[in-house]
Amino acid sequence: MKNPFRVNVSMILRSGEVRREVRRAEIADLFVxxxxxxxxxEVEVDLALAPVGQAVEAxxxxxxxxxxxCxxxxxxxxxxLEGVVxxxxEEGHEEGETYPLRHDEIDLEPLARDAVLLELPQAPLCQEDCLGLCPDCGVDRNSGPCSCAPPPDPRWAVLDELRDGD
Ligand SMILES: [Zn+2]
Known part of the structure; x- marks a missing residue:
């Protein structure tokens, strides 16, 4: 099957005109x-493709x-999630700097993959003030206090916030 993220850019390079491309498809192994x-x-890319000399800017x-x-x-x-790219x-692209352009064709999938991996949350929370599980009895403290632990110490919340900040 043809890769739906592949775009022929010969018209863009020749006419010098900006073209909008919206493509949607599944991308395998997107996880952190x-x-x-x-x-x-499906991952959706919505891009303006503009010629810059012999290169294309997306x-x-x-x-x-x-x-x-959580x-x-x-x-x-x-x-x-939404990543802004x-x-x-370009031809003779630099790994980690630009993406390849070959035979008047570009593949938007690596760009989409990189953007999604950057935006996927590494430590998601169900809600900002989720109380978590009791470390002793395992009860979900969001549904009420358990009998074995005192209510959460506010000082921990501060530490938690510091951790969230990175
Ligand atoms: Zn939670």
Whole structure:
């Protein structure tokens, strides 16, 4: 099957005109520690492709839905992500700097993959003030206090916030 993220850019390079491309398809193995794009979910790229000399600049957004587990209470959480991109495709591309352009064709999949991996949450929370599980009895403290532990110490919340900040 033809890769739906592959775009022929000969017209863009020759006419000098900007062209908008919206493409959607599944991309395999999109996951980080903490969350993933579920199998069967499409990633959407919405890009303006502009000629820059013999190169093509892609500007726009990459969107996808994700799911993961709340890092405090392990409840299932889901959301959507949007990455803003501005990348260059060129012949003789530099790994990590630009993306390849070959035979008047570019492949938007590596760009989409990089953008999604960057945006996937590594430590998702079901809600900002999730109380998590009791470390002693394992009860979900969001559904009420358990009998074995005192209420969470506010000082821990501060530490937690510091950790969230990175
Ligand atoms: Zn939670």
């Amino acid at each position: 520690t903490g969350s993933e794009v579920p199998v069967g979910t 500007t726009g957004t990459v969107r996808a839905r994700w799911q993961g587990d 890092r405090r209470c392990l409840r299932r959480v889901a959301g959507s 501005r990348e260059v495709f």
